[in-house]
Every structure is written in C-alpha cells, then in structure tokens.
Amino acid sequence: MNSCFIISLCLSSSFFFIDILSIEAAPEYLFHDCPNTTLFTPNSTYRSNLHALLSSLSSAAAGSTDGFANATAGQNPLERAYGLFLCRGDLNSTECSRCVATGEWDILQRCPNQRVSTIWYDQCMLRYSNRSILSAMERSLDRVLYDVGNVTDPTRFMQLLGETLNDIATRASAGGSGKKVAAAEANFTSSQKLYALAQCTPDLTASDCVKCLQFAIANLPQGKQGGRLLAPSCNLRYELYPFYDASALPSPAPPPPVPAPPPPAPVTGPKIACVCIACLPPSRLSFFIILSLILPWPHWPWVKAASPMATTVWATGLAVGAPEEFYF
Numbered sequence: 122m123n124s125c126f127i128i129s130l131c132l133s134s135s136f137f138f139i140d141i142l143s144i145e146a147a148p149e150y151l152f153h154d155c156p157n158t159t160l161f162t163p164n165s166t167y168r169s170n171l172h173a174l175l176s177s178l179s180s181a182a183a184g185s186t187d188g189f190a191n192a193t194a195g196q197n198p199l200e201r202a203y204g205l206f207l208c209r210g211d212l213n214s215t216e217c218s219r220c221v222a223t224g225e226w227d228i229l230q231r232c233p234n235q236r237v238s239t240i241w242y243d244q245c246m247l248r249y250s251n252r253s254i255l256s257a258m259e260r261s262l263d264r265v266l267y268d269v270g271n272v273t274d275p276t277r278f279m280q281l282l283g284e285t286l287n288d289i290a291t292r293a294s295a296g297g298s299g300k301k302v303a304a305a306e307a308n309f310t311s312s313q314k315l316y317a318l319a320q321c322t323p324d325l326t327a328s329d330c331v332k333c334l335q336f337a338i339a340n341l342p343q344g345k346q347g348g349r350l351l352a353p354s355c356n357l358r359y360e361l362y363p364f365y366d367a368s369a370l371p372s373p374a375p376p377p378p379v380p381a382p383p384p385p386a387p388v389t390g391p392k393i394a395c396v397c398i399a400c401l402p403p404s405r406l407s408f409f410i411i412l413s414l415i416l417p418w419p420h421w422p423w424v425k426a427a428s429p430m431a432t433t434v435w436a437t438g439l440a441v442g443a444p445e446e447f448y449f
C-alpha cells in the first residue's frame with residue numbers, strides 16, 4: 122500500500138473548557154483496530170458468544186483490583202470468543218469499570234461483526250479474538266501518537282527519555298502477576314519535568330513485557346514533547362506534564378544504575394502506524410473538533426522509513442495554524 126491517511130484532529134482549546142468532573146463521564150477514545158478479514162455473520166453463534174464475553178469482562182472490571190481480567194465465552198472452540206481488558210495502572214476499579222463499560226458497546230459500534238478487535242482509551246484497552254490471546258505477546262499492531270511540539274534540546278532530551286523509559290520498562294516487567302506498571306519523573310530543565318508511564322498486561326512473562334516495551338521505546342518519535350505507543354500487550358506514554366496519579370502507583374525503588382541506553386531509534390519497525398495527537402495538560406481540558414483530510418503517503422517525508430502501511434496522524438489544537446507545515 123503506498124498511500125496513507127492523515128487524519129487531522131483539531132481541538133478548540135480556547136473556547137470550551139470543561140471541568141475535571143465531566144471528564145469522568147466519558148473515557149477518552151484513542152484508537153481502534155479491527156482487521157477486515159475476520160467478519161462473522163450477524164446472527165452467528167460467535168455473535169452471542171461475543172456479547173456474553175463483553176458482558177463478563179464488564180462485570181469483572183467492577184471487581185478487579187489489578188485493572189486486568191480475561192474471559193472466554195462459548196463451548197464450541199470454533200465459535201469461542203476470547204477477550205481481556207487492561208486499565209491504566211493508577212486508576213481505581215470505579216474508573217476502570219467505567220472505561221470497560223464504555224468499550225463494551227463502543228467496540229461493537231466501531232468494529233461491527235468483527236471476530237478480532239482492539240480498542241484503546243486513555244483509561245483502558247479492551248480486546249477480543251476468536252483465538253486465545255492470554256499470555257501471548259502482541260506488539261504487531263502498534264500505534265504511535267505524539268505531541269507536535271518539539272523539545273528545546275533534543276539530544277539531551279532523547280538521552281534522558283531513553284534512560285527514564287528503560288528504567289520504567291524494567292520496573293514494570295518486574296510487576297509479577299498483579300499489575301505490571303511503573304512510572305517515573307525526571308528533571309529535564311530547571312522548569313521542565315519529564316513524566317513517563319509504562320504498562321504491560323500482567324499475563325505476560327517479565328521477558329515478554331520487556332520485549333514489548335523495548336519495541337515501543339525504539340519506535341517513539343524523536344524530539345517531541347510528548348508521545349505514546351499503544352500495543353495490544355503493552356503501552357507507554359511520556360509528557361512534560363503529569364498525566365497520571367503517582368500516589369496510586371507502586372512507589373519506585375531507589376534508582377538503580379541504568380547503563381546509558383541508545384536513544385529511541387526512528388520509526389523503522391514493521392506495521393507501525395503513526396498518530397499524532399495533542400496532549401492536553403490536564404488542567405486545560407477542552408472539547409475536540411474533528412476534521413479529516415486525506416493526503417498521499419509520498420508527500421510525507423518523515424514516514425518514509427516506516428513500513429508501507431496505512432498511517433494515521435492526528436494533529437491538534439497545538440498545531441492550529443500549522444498543520445500543513447507539520448505534514449510536509
């Protein structure tokens with residue numbers, strides 16, 4: 122495929138401020154992925170199994186202390202549905218189950234009649250398949266999202282970012298069968314602090330978790346003020362502002378001596394799609410206005426190293442006035 126889609130998500134940051142209370146009402150949708158190759162017929166047994174599966178995941182979320190659960194539905198292996206969810210490690214079960222409950226109906230709207238689907242929100246990830254997905258690392262359908270803003274000293278920033286992310290990747294993977302999550306803060310400049318969060322589904326082995334996160338780290342964009350990578354088995358995010366509740370996360374051990382790792386490489390991995398979003402400071406929540414535009418892939422120099430796959434970019438209010446500049 123030699124063309125790609127660029128979706129510009131513009132937000133009006135200056136008009137509609139909403140308060141912290143109303144953000145609780147709706148989890149923030151990020152992305153969904155449903156390959157077209159796995160359609161089921163609307164009245165099939167798989168459909169009813171899928172509904173049973175989603176409803177049992179939703180109930181599991183309400184009682185989950187780890188922010189994770191898996192489920193299966195269906196007797197016949199050919200029609201059985203397998204699913205799981207993962208909530209962001211700092212959220213309590215109320216927030217987690219709100220997100221999973223949203224995903225339960227939202228995924229069916231966005232991926233109608235699909236045997237295999239994944240949906241990501243800021244607060245949780247929900248996925249299902251017609252094959253067993255538990256304990257199987259899946260990093261092939263990653264999405265990279267980043268803030269269009271550039272950092273001031275990219276070389277030093279990428280060095281600091283590499284060290285910080287390697288540290289939390291190691292700590293997250295050591296999380297055992299409970300939560301596999303870790304966060305860290307680091308001083309970038311005297312006035313700017315780096316915040317980072319990494320998480321794996323806890324069904325992964327420590328070694329698969331590290332592999333998944335290292336792959337994510339290697340595919341983050343260079344020199345951007347914020348970025349996230351969403352994979353089915355792991356995710357990570359960094360920003361220059363706090364975006365998680367550090368008090369609700371496992372407290373970091375005294376910093377181990379981390380050998381300086383190579384800074385994250387440019388996007389070269391297979392099947393990477395790049396997504397750019399504006400990462401709003403939590404204090405400036407605003408409504409989103411979504412605009413779309415479709416541009417041909419070859420006009421997009423910075424993705425040339427990436428694989429020939431449809432690639433999605435969301436630009437945002439942070440890029441208002443400059444989205445074209447950003448794309449060309």
Ligand SMILES: *[C@@H]1O[C@H](CO)[C@@H](O)[C@H](O)[C@H]1NC(C)=O
Pocket residue numbers: 157
């Ligand atoms: C999925 O199929 C629909 C209808 O056939 C098509 O419009 C859509 O572009 C396909 N999506 C992908 C990702 O191939």
Ligand SMILES: *[C@@H]1O[C@H](CO)[C@@H](O)[C@H](O)[C@H]1NC(C)=O
Pocket residue numbers: 158159160198199236251252
């Ligand atoms: C899942 O569904 C796809 C598409 O219908 C099918 O090709 C595949 O064999 C199924 N996998 C299993 C494990 O049933």
Ligand SMILES: *[C@@H]1O[C@H](CO)[C@@H](O)[C@H](O)[C@H]1NC(C)=O
Pocket residue numbers: 162164165166
């Ligand atoms: C699904 O519906 C079609 C017609 O609407 C029917 O021919 C088919 O047998 C039904 N399949 C099942 C599994 O009920």
Ligand SMILES: *[C@@H]1O[C@H](CO)[C@@H](O)[C@H](O)[C@H]1NC(C)=O
Pocket residue numbers: 213214215216
């Ligand atoms: C869960 O977290 C939210 C947001 O921090 C808070 O408003 C709520 O009271 C918490 N619920 C419980 C049961 O702790």
Ligand SMILES: *[C@@H]1O[C@H](CO)[C@@H](O)[C@H](O)[C@H]1NC(C)=O
Pocket residue numbers: 269270271446447
């Ligand atoms: C960030 O840097 C890139 C490459 O140096 C440049 O093309 C882009 O316009 C910059 N973005 C902003 C928002 O300044």
Ligand SMILES: *[C@@H]1O[C@H](CO)[C@@H](O)[C@H](O)[C@H]1NC(C)=O
Pocket residue numbers: 306307308311
């Ligand atoms: C970051 O800077 C603050 C003061 O600016 C200092 O108190 C703190 O120890 C520094 N943290 C690290 C990890 O160096």
Ligand SMILES: *[C@@H]1O[C@H](CO)[C@@H](O)[C@H](O)[C@H]1NC(C)=O
Pocket residue numbers: 189190191192255323324
């Ligand atoms: C998967 O779900 C089953 C049944 O709910 C449960 O017994 C098992 O512990 C779960 N496995 C993991 C890794 O959460």
